[in-house]
Amino acid sequence: MxxxxxxxxxxxxxxxxxxxxxxxxxxxxxxxxxxxxxxxxxxxxxxxxxxxxxxxxxxxxxxxxxxxxxxxxxxxxxxxxxxxxxxxxxxxxxxxxxxxxxxxxxxxxxxxxxxxxxxxxxxxxxxxxxxxxxxxxxxxxxxxxxxxxxxxxxxxxxxxxxxxxxxGSYFSGPLRPISLWLTDEFVRAVPGGTGAAKCGGNYAASLVAQREAMDHGCDQVVFVDGVEHRWVDELAGSNIFFVLDDGTLVTPELSGAILPGVTRDSVLTMARDSGRKVEERLIGIDEWRDGAATGRIAEVFACGTAAVVTPIGTLKWRGGEVTAGDGTPGPVTTAVRNALIDLQYGRAEDPYGWRRSVS
Ligand SMILES: Cc1ncc(COP(=O)(O)O)c(C=O)c1O
The missing domain is CATH 3.30.470.10 (Aminotransferase class 4, branched-chain amino acid transferase, N-terminal domain)
Structure with a gap:
């Protein structure tokens, strides 16, 4: 052109x-x-x-x-x-x-x-x-x-x-785990809808839930699927990963209702290549609640271009809350974040050819 x-x-x-x-x-x-x-x-x-x-x-x-x-x-x-x-x-x-x-x-x-x-x-x-x-x-x-x-x-x-x-950074201040509000009233996307497309309407529809999250003292809202209301989808502006106690990374599979994040794909690729086990599958809200309580889920993080890799601490819902980890950024989250930003900022080798230099 x-x-x-x-x-x-x-x-x-x-x-x-x-x-x-x-x-x-x-x-x-x-x-x-x-x-x-x-x-x-x-x-x-x-x-x-x-x-x-x-x-x-x-x-x-x-x-x-x-x-x-x-x-x-x-x-x-x-x-x-x-x-x-x-x-x-x-x-x-x-x-x-x-x-x-x-x-x-x-x-x-x-x-x-x-x-x-x-x-x-x-x-x-x-x-x-x-x-x-x-x-x-x-x-x-x-x-x-x-x-x-x-x-x-x-x-x-x-x-x-x-x-x-x-x-600068999307979330202000030093890196700290953010808190999430699990909305039981609003959904972001349904199969056949526009959840996998990056269109403004998805974001307009998320704002009332985001306001609800803030009213409950949380940083962000997390959405579950629009049919069974039990499977974790994503945040209003980022994807989500769980770190199991054996180091496995789990992220919701691309169902057609979540945005296929470039950061999500980068994290999956780098983790796989570093020998870490990764799973793209359905992950239920019950698995999150129980896993965070028992320690099976050791860490949770959000990822996206703006969010980079941001630790998630507490999940709150109407009537309860649970916190994964000890309130500080976990070691796997920190390692994933550092590997990604080192690649983006040219401090690490780029075996994938992901950096495109502009001169
Ligand atoms: C709804 C939603 N999910 C996930 C992402 C992460 O996508 P990416 O890693 O391509 O920025 C974003 C951010 O763009 C988003 O708005």
């Missing part, structure tokens, strides 16, 4: 950028540029450009504003020891975006163009890649339906956008 380059005239000055990079938070500040590509039924993908970051002009009757026909992705670029920058497995996000597009009746965005767009934006705004511990440049690609009209049908006009935001 040929991108027309329209450099930003009014870039954020170096001092303001340094201030933003010193404490970036998550998703609060954005870089100088963005990528935009249009699609129409007749012409396919066209009008690809790198342009100054700016608000959109959308007709109030645009399809996305009413029927939520949109999908997105999330991936990161990491500062490397030699001062360069590398993306982590961007082709997996390209593939998942295409899968999400198919589910939402959107045109697939070509994988090579996706990776090219990420490289172009990171290269152009490389000064925005922070270099503090745990910091990175978070990339947010999205596709939205911008056909004007209120008919409920796949949009004949679509836009791909890519923006970037310097990011």
């Amino acid at each position: 040929q991108f027309e380059i329209q450099p930003s005239g009014g870039m954020v000055d170096a001092e303001a950028r340094s201030a933003s990079l010193a404490a970036p938070g998550f998703g609060r500040v954005f870089t100088d540029h963005m990528v935009s590509v249009r699609w129409t039924e007749g012409d396919g993908w066209h009008d690809a450009r790198l342009e100054p970051y700016a608000p959109l002009v959308l007709d109030p009757a645009s399809a996305v504003l009413h029927y939520s026909q949109s999908v997105f992705e999330g991936l990161k670029a990491y500062r490397q020891p030699d001062g360069g920058v590398a993306l982590f497995r961007p082709e997996r996000n390209a593939q998942r975006l295409a899968d999400s597009c198919r589910r939402l009746a959107l045109p697939e965005f070509p994988a090579e163009a996706f990776v090219e767009a990420c490289e172009l934006l990171v290269r152009t705004d490389a000064a925005w890649v922070p270099d503090g511990a745990g910091a990175s440049l978070y990339l947010r690609p999205l596709i939205l339906a911008d056909e004007i009209g209120l008919m409920v049908r796949p949009s004949a006009s679509v836009r791909f956008l890519l923006i970037a935001s310097p990011a």
Whole structure:
């Protein structure tokens, strides 16, 4: 894809950028540029450009504003020891975006163009890649339906956008086990629904449960399956792993209702290759409650691009709670986390070719 380059005239000055990079938070500040590509039924993908970051002009009757026909992705670029920058497995996000597009009746965005767009934006705004511990440049690609009209049908006009935001850690403060609220009222996904697609509606539907979690003093909500209400699915924004007392890693199998995380796949691959036993299977909420109480489940952790690998301590539900481990990050969780971030930040060999250096 040929991108027309329209450099930003009014870039954020170096001092303001340094201030933003010193404490970036998550998703609060954005870089100088963005990528935009249009699609129409007749012409396919066209009008690809790198342009100054700016608000959109959308007709109030645009399809996305009413029927939520949109999908997105999330991936990161990491500062490397030699001062360069590398993306982590961007082709997996390209593939998942295409899968999400198919589910939402959107045109697939070509994988090579996706990776090219990420490289172009990171290269152009490389000064925005922070270099503090745990910091990175978070990339947010999205596709939205911008056909004007209120008919409920796949949009004949679509836009791909890519923006970037310097990011610190998603969970603030030193690494500590987070607490989860088990919602018994709300489900995130059902077979045949959109749980395996990365679409905004899934997140909108999770917010009331997330608020419930916070009302009960918990950091995050955890969802069980939408049919039997007994199998662990995932968190609103990350996958989940259990560490058994013999070191085995267990994670819910890809049922079609959970998001196939790139981090989940990376953790599974690295664990398998290091000789650890891994199981992708159904794991019941009873197994979690009983296992945490008896010590059979020694550790629990969440994983995702934003969450990285975050220990989980207490699980609370209406009428009870149980804590896995001793309230500190467990040794397996810590080892898995370190192996992953060492690979992402270029401190370890990359036998898989997962780092894609952007220069
Ligand atoms: C619902 C959900 N599950 C899992 C994940 C983890 O996916 P990944 O590791 O690709 O970031 C995310 C984050 O993107 C998510 O939003």
